Amino acid sequence: MNKTLFDAGAVDYIVIIVYFIFVIGIGFLLKKYMKSGEDFFLSGRSIPTWITGLAFLSANLGALELLGMAANGAEYGIMTTHFYFVGAIPAMLFLGLYMMPFYYATKIRSVPEYLKLRYNEATRALNAVTFAVMTILVSGISLYSMGLIFKVLIGWSLTTSILFSAVVVLIYVGLGGLTSSIYNEVVQFFLIWIGLLPIPFLGLHELGGWHQMLAQLPDSFGHLWGDTMQASQNAMGISWLGIILGLGFVLGFGYWTTDFLVVQRGFAAKNLRSAQNTPIFATFFKMVVPLLVIVPGLIAAVLFHNLGKPGGPSYNLALPLLIQRYYPPGLLGLGLTAMLASFMSGMAGNITAFTSIFTYDIYQAYINKNASDKHYINVGRWSIVIGIIVSIGTAYIAGRYSSVMDYMQTLFSFFNAPLFGTFLLGMFWKRTTAWGGFWGLLCGVVGAFVAYFAIPAEFYGSAQASNFWRALIAWVITMVVTIVVSCFTEPKKKEELSGLVYCYSDKPNYKHLAWYKRPGILSAISLVILVILNIWLW
Amino acid sequence: MGSQKQGYFDLRKIIGVLFTFYGLLIGGYGLFAAPDKAHEHINLNLWWGIVILVFGLAFLAVSFWKPISVDQDE
Numbered sequence: 241m242n243k244t245l246f247d248a249g250a251v252d253y254i255v256i257i258v259y260f261i262f263v264i265g266i267g268f269l270l271k272k273y274m275k276s277g278e279d280f281f282l283s284g285r286s287i288p289t290w291i292t293g294l295a296f297l298s299a300n301l302g303a304l305e306l307l308g309m310a311a312n313g314a315e316y317g318i319m320t321t322h323f324y325f326v327g328a329i330p331a332m333l334f335l336g337l338y339m340m341p342f343y344y345a346t347k348i349r350s351v352p353e354y355l356k357l358r359y360n361e362a363t364r365a366l367n368a369v370t371f372a373v374m375t376i377l378v379s380g381i382s383l384y385s386m387g388l389i390f391k392v393l394i395g396w397s398l399t400t401s402i403l404f405s406a407v408v409v410l411i412y413v414g415l416g417g418l419t420s421s422i423y424n425e426v427v428q429f430f431l432i433w434i435g436l437l438p439i440p441f442l443g444l445h446e447l448g449g450w451h452q453m454l455a456q457l458p459d460s461f462g463h464l465w466g467d468t469m470q471a472s473q474n475a476m477g478i479s480w481l482g483i484i485l486g487l488g489f490v491l492g493f494g495y496w497t498t499d500f501l502v503v504q505r506g507f508a509a510k511n512l513r514s515a516q517n518t519p520i521f522a523t524f525f526k527m528v529v530p531l532l533v534i535v536p537g538l539i540a541a542v543l544f545h546n547l548g549k550p551g552g553p554s555y556n557l558a559l560p561l562l563i564q565r566y567y568p569p570g571l572l573g574l575g576l577t578a579m580l581a582s583f584m585s586g587m588a589g590n591i592t593a594f595t596s597i598f599t600y601d602i603y604q605a606y607i608n609k610n611a612s613d614k615h616y617i618n619v620g621r622w623s624i625v626i627g628i629i630v631s632i633g634t635a636y637i638a639g640r641y642s643s644v645m646d647y648m649q650t651l652f653s654f655f656n657a658p659l660f661g662t663f664l665l666g667m668f669w670k671r672t673t674a675w676g677g678f679w680g681l682l683c684g685v686v687g688a689f690v691a692y693f694a695i696p697a698e699f700y701g702s703a704q705a706s707n708f709w710r711a712l713i714a715w716v717i718t719m720v721v722t723i724v725v726s727c728f729t730e731p732k733k734k735e736e737l738s739g740l741v742y743c744y745s746d747k748p749n750y751k752h753l754a755w756y757k758r759p760g761i762l763s764a765i766s767l768v769i770l771v772i773l774n775i776w777l778w
Numbered sequence: 779m780g781s782q783k784q785g786y787f788d789l790r791k792i793i794g795v796l797f798t799f800y801g802l803l804i805g806g807y808g809l810f811a812a813p814d815k816a817h818e819h820i821n822l823n824l825w826w827g828i829v830i831l832v833f834g835l836a837f838l839a840v841s842f843w844k845p846i847s848v849d850q851d852e
Binding site: 251254255258259262266291423426427430431434438442566567568569570571573574 | 789793797800804811822823830
């Protein structure tokens, strides 16, 4: 495309430039406070709940969320909301209520470190390496999407845009570490909302309201569950069983409860209750996000008839096209800044997670065990540089897939789905043995790859359906292998498992606190709202 | 731990300053230049600029009235 989509004026550039100055400025301001490795990697465990909660969401509110969900909304309709209602919220609540206590109380610095304590060194190494590979691949997706937008919007070449974006992320993560990343995520969260909120309202206003809009779309676009008795009834090509098991149970739980990128935000909280409330608090915001990303997708599906058709613009451009349609200069700059912010947020999240895992679980564990704190911060800074350089390469891998959303879910089915099995058994079944965990995880990952190459894509209803089912296969393999190997190997002693397994750990008691501070009550409220939303959109 | 030092760095002020600036810039641009888009005939810059300004000022106000406390736990 040699013609740019937007005609950005001076005022728009001022908005964008001011944002970059702020983002980098936060990095500089925070550099002073980064005294120890704990500060750099875990933010000294001192950040208030509302900040970690928003960062928890924002780390995920990246390029995929904005472009990908709007694109999916335009392609599949309101069923895309399942990624939130089934695929995210139950898992986030489970993380807060049941898993965060293990993570936080053991004072671990990363998810692989838990695996080392619960299982053995080999399991940790396996997870650290697969996770490092995955974060870099996912970070490439953000970088690629960011580059794509710059290319379409401003007319830069893809390579220039990718390099520019990489440098900005490098500066602000490199200076301020996780705190900088978390603080920027919060600023980005508000910016994304303020910058994009007028779109659904303007769109619905132009189309004459919600029901008028749905009337102009295929029937299955307006229902969450109504057309899922059979996979062929809806555009996504998946039945209710596939949604619940594949997306909801394995992919959703696998991502939200074991992906260090999101879990890490909870680690930075100031106390256990705050860490637990981080994902629970985030569910309330998560339920509103579809308004911002999926509703614009539906609006775009009505307004732009050639969207996703041969010769027409790609589904990925649903949101940018709406910005172009409605935003005058000035607000246009803010809309563009919001999109850029979301890409950087996703990218920075991946890079900080990669840095922690690389420094603690690969470098400190296997390469240089007894160095000074200062040394590890330096290694951390260098691994940011290396991570970003490699991401530039993986950005081009992401570019080879027609839908970045499908690519992302494919990666999750390889890495997160088996890991969820390993965690589930490790935390709730005390008989699980060290080698049971290792072989289960290894077989699950290998099994997912075998399934990917052995089962032809045409076998499934859609690319998404194949990801859901493959995730389920990988998870079942992990569960079965772990249980079988555990039955034949020596279990760990009770003392070794203290605080690591549900039946040997202290249950936090919040009965004396006000209701709005208690994780259990907040989760219950969240679930009730979730059920109401599902019935309303049935 | 770093919590005492963290007190000096109030994120709410940063958010407040950023959005107050954006509100003034975009609202002001709407007021004086009033650019128009074909699809909606309202001065979007002006109205949404005011919303942003109020949002930014609210954050600033809260950060001045209730300075960050460093309570470790209740």
